[in-house]
C-alpha cells in the first residue's frame with residue numbers, strides 16, 4: 001500500500017486542480033457527481049422548467065442522504081429544484097397540464113409533501129393538492145386501475161404505481177388518514193396491476209414476475225389475447241413497482257387497512273422470483289428479464305439498482321425474512337458488479353454512471369426488439385438515483 005502513494009502522485013491529474021475529493025460513500029459520491037453536473041434541478045437540459053419524475057426520484061434519494069449526512073446543500077438543492085417548477089402561488093408549471101392525465105409528473109409530488117413538512121409554506125400544499133385533484137379525475141379501467149395517461153386508453157403500467165400511488169399514499173397519510181375509500185383505492189391499484197400482469201406458471205420463459213403493463217380492453221397491438229398483458233418483463237418497470245411496494249409499506253399508517261398486508265404478500269411472492277432471475281455469474285439483471293442471454297440483451301443498471309434498493313430495504317424493515325442471509329448476499333453481489341462496471345471515475349473527481357436504458361414505453365410494439373433498440377445514455381438519472389438509494393442501503397448493512 002505504501003508504494004501506491006508515489007504512484008498515485010505520479011498521475012497528478014487524479015489529485016490536482018479543482019477535482020472533488022472522492023468521498024468514501026458511493027451514495028455521497030453519486031449525489032455530488034449529479035449535482036456537479038446540474039442534474040435533477042427542475043430544469044431540462046435546455047434550462048427550461050420541467051416537471052420530471054426522474055427529478056422526483058433523485059430528490060427522494062437526496063432527502064434520505066440529507067438525513068444521513070446532515071449536508072444542508074442537499075436540502076437547498078431539493079428546494080431550488082422544486083421552486084423551478086412551482087410558482088409562489090402553488091401553481092405547478094414546467095410542462096404540467098392536468099388535462100393530460102399523465103401519472104409521471106405526479107412523482108414530484110412526494111417532494112412537495114416533504115417541503116411542506118419542512119417549511120410549512122402553503123405553496124407546497126397547494127401544489128400537492130393539484131396532483132391529488134388529478135387523481136380524483138384520472139381515467140380508470142373497468143376494474144378501477146388508473147390509466148397511465150389519457151392517451152393510453154385502458155392501460156395500466158407498472159411504472160404508474162411508482163409515479164402516482166406512492167404520492168397518493170403519502171398525501172393520504174398526511175391529510176386524509178381516515179379516508180378509508182382512498183386507502184382501499186390505493187390497495188386496489190397495487191393489487192390490480194399485480195393480478196393483471198403476473199406471469200402464470202406454464203408460459204414460455206416463466207419467471208413468476210410481472211409483465212410491463214396491460215390493456216384492460218385487449219386492443220393494444222402488444223396485448224395478449226387472453227389477459228391483455230404486454231409480452232415481456234422489462235427490468236425497470238418491475239424496478240419501479242418494487243420500489244413503490246417498499247416505500248409505500250414504510251409510510252402506510254395503521255389506518256390504511258389492507259394496504260400493508262397486501263403489499264407484503266405481493267413482495268413475498270415476487271422477491272424470491274426476482275432473486276432467482278438474476279444472472280448467476282454477474283448477479284445483476286437483464287434488460288428483458290424474460291429473454292436472458294438473447295442477442296442484443298444486456299445487463300441494465302437502473303432496474304438492477306432498483307431491485308437492490310427494494311430488497312435490502314425490505315429486509316432491513318422486516319418485510320422479507322432473510323433467515324439464511326441469501327437475499328443480502330445476492331444484493332451485495334449485484335452491487336459489487338455495479339460499482340466495478342457501471343461507476344466510471346472521471347478526471348474531475350466525479351463519476352459517470354453507465355448502462356441505464358433511456359426509455360421503455362408501451363406506445364409502440366412493446367416487444368423484445370423494441371426494448372433492446374432504445375439507447376443507453378451516460379449519467380441517466382433514473383439509474384443513478386437508484387444507485388444512490390441502493391448505496392445507502394448497502395452502507396446501512
Ligand SMILES: *[C@@H]1O[C@H](CO)[C@@H](O)[C@H](O)[C@H]1NC(C)=O
Nearest residue numbers: 031032035036071072073074
Ligand atoms: C455537501 O454537498 C455538496 C453538494 O454535492 C458538496 O459539494 C459538498 O462538498 C458537501 N459538503 C460536505 C461537508 O461534505
Ligand SMILES: *[C@@H]1O[C@H](CO)[C@@H](O)[C@H](O)[C@H]1NC(C)=O
Nearest residue numbers: 086087088089090091092093
Ligand atoms: C400563479 O402565478 C403565476 C406566475 O406568477 C401566474 O401566471 C398564474 O396566473 C397564477 N395563478 C393563479 C391561480 O393565481
Ligand SMILES: *[C@@H]1O[C@H](CO)[C@@H](O)[C@H](O)[C@H]1NC(C)=O
Nearest residue numbers: 093095096097098099100101
Ligand atoms: C392543457 O391541455 C388542454 C387540452 O389539450 C389545452 O386546451 C390547454 O390549453 C392546456 N393548458 C395549458 C396551460 O397548456
Ligand SMILES: *[C@@H]1O[C@H](CO)[C@@H](O)[C@H](O)[C@H]1NC(C)=O
Nearest residue numbers: 136176179180181182183185
Ligand atoms: C377520499 O378519497 C376518495 C378517493 O380518492 C376521494 O374521492 C374523496 O374525495 C376523498 N375524501 C376526502 C374528504 O378527501
Ligand SMILES: *[C@@H]1O[C@H](CO)[C@@H](O)[C@H](O)[C@H]1NC(C)=O
Nearest residue numbers: 204205290291292293294295
Ligand atoms: C426464451 O428465452 C430465450 C433465451 O433468451 C429466447 O431466445 C427465447 O426467444 C425466449 N422465448 C420466449 C417465448 O420468450
Ligand SMILES: *[C@@H]1O[C@H](CO)[C@@H](O)[C@H](O)[C@H]1NC(C)=O
Nearest residue numbers: 298299341344354355356376
Ligand atoms: C456502457 O455500457 C454499455 C452497455 O453495457 C457498454 O456497451 C459500454 O461499453 C459501456 N461504456 C463504458 C465506457 O464502460
Ligand SMILES: *[C@@H]1O[C@H](CO)[C@@H](O)[C@H](O)[C@H]1NC(C)=O
Nearest residue numbers: 104358359360361362363364
Ligand atoms: C413513446 O414514448 C417515449 C417515452 O415517453 C417517447 O420518447 C417516444 O417519443 C414515444 N414514441 C411515440 C411513437 O409515441
